[in-house]
Amino acid sequence: MLFQPQISPLELTENFSSINIENAGEHARIHLSGVPKGITNGHLARNEDEITMTKQDFATLAASGLILVDGATGSNLILAGMPRGVCTEHWVLEHPEPLIKLQAEYAEAGSQIVYAPTFTANRLGLAAFGLENEIGRMNRELVKLSRDAVSGKALVAGDLTTTGQMMEPQGDMTYDRLLEIYKEQISYLAEAGVDLLVAETMLGVEETIAVVDAANEVCGLPIMCSLTLEADGSAMYGGNALEAVEVLQEMGADAVGVNCSVGPDQLEAIIAGMHAISRIPIIAKPNAGMPVITPEGEAHYPMNTEDFARHMEVLIHAGAGVIGGCCGTGPEYIRALAKLRNSMTKS
Numbered sequence: 001m002l003f004q005p006q007i008s009p010l011e012l013t014e015n016f017s018s019i020n021i022e023n024a025g026e027h028a029r030i031h032l033s034g035v036p037k038g039i040t041n042g043h044l045a046r047n048e049d050e051i052t053m054t055k056q057d058f059a060t061l062a063a064s065g066l067i068l069v070d071g072a073t074g075s076n077l078i079l080a081g082m083p084r085g086v087c088t089e090h091w092v093l094e095h096p097e098p099l100i101k102l103q104a105e106y107a108e109a110g111s112q113i114v115y116a117p118t119f120t121a122n123r124l125g126l127a128a129f130g131l132e133n134e135i136g137r138m139n140r141e142l143v144k145l146s147r148d149a150v151s152g153k154a155l156v157a158g159d160l161t162t163t164g165q166m167m168e169p170q171g172d173m174t175y176d177r178l179l180e181i182y183k184e185q186i187s188y189l190a191e192a193g194v195d196l197l198v199a200e201t202m203l204g205v206e207e208t209i210a211v212v213d214a215a216n217e218v219c220g221l222p223i224m225c226s227l228t229l230e231a232d233g234s235a236m237y238g239g240n241a242l243e244a245v246e247v248l249q250e251m252g253a254d255a256v257g258v259n260c261s262v263g264p265d266q267l268e269a270i271i272a273g274m275h276a277i278s279r280i281p282i283i284a285k286p287n288a289g290m291p292v293i294t295p296e297g298e299a300h301y302p303m304n305t306e307d308f309a310r311h312m313e314v315l316i317h318a319g320a321g322v323i324g325g326c327c328g329t330g331p332e333y334i335r336a337l338a339k340l341r342n343s344m345t346k347s
């Protein structure tokens with residue numbers, strides 16, 4: 001069933017423009033006593049027999065401090081030699097070493113959650129390469145790669161994204177079809193033993209609703225949602241930052257926020273606005289600045305680790321509770337964020 005937002009996009013846009021970012025830094029953090037099993041000192045350990053993570057476990061983890069996730073996957077695989085235009089998930093399974101090395105480095109750098117390379121491993125994404133019948137095997141093997149790579153040092157999130165198809169009436173995609181597509185991938189991810197789910201680089205609020213709806217129907221795993229937004233907070237396929245928070249937290253999403261998009265230097269107002277109306281942690285996982293396209297057509301992300309961490313500190317003060325990096329970031333960026341987090345915890 002389609003969840004109907006209680007607030008119209010227009011109202012939200014109006015609210016958004018009137019948000020005073022000066023006041024957004026003063027957010028109270030809830031301190032809960034006790035942390036979930038397997039989590040000590042902000043580090044996470046998982047052993048195979050442990051029961052699946054619950055939504056309460058995620059909330060407790062978030063209440064214990066900033067959650068550090070990983071950095072980019074795709075832009076690092078390209079640097080490691082992945083050609084453009086291939087099916088990323090298939091390439092990773094054929095060439096697992098770069099992914100394993102990258103995720104091992106993320107876990108070592110301090111990522112508490114890494115995203116399994118299952119990004120477009122849904123029926124529609126795989127069908128573009130004639131691989132739709134491999135969907136179960138691929139999701140299973142991709143999750144296992146991440147699990148082996150982090151060797152118990154980090155949680156593994158099953159990763160989902162937009163299908164790239166616009167929904168009715170702008171496009172042809174129906175809500176029911178999208179729901180089936182996500183339910184299928186989520187059932188394979190849950191079966192593969194992911195600790196939680198993440199929907200990232202989502203292009204619209206409604207398609208993100210479909211992922212949360214699907215997760216609710218298939219399993220009770222925690223789900224984080226992040227959209228790719230313009231600097232004004234709007235999403236390409238409809239909806240905006242505030243609508244995303246209002247609707248997704250109501251549906252039971254466990255964190256909501258922004259990934260990819262612009263650099264961290266352009267997100268303060270958006271993060272502050274989202275935080276002001278949220279009851280769940282806000283995710284900030286931006287690119288290393290706005291890409292510069294080289295004469296060869298390659299995207300280059302210009303922001304160095306120091307500048308990235310400096311701008312991320314502003315986003316943390318604006319209310320970000322889950323931090324990481326997207327395109328152009330790598331393990332050294334996560335190390336800088338881990339250092340930042342530690343310095344903020346001490347002060």
Ligand SMILES: [Zn+2]
Nearest residue numbers: 260287326327
């Ligand atoms: Zn990105």
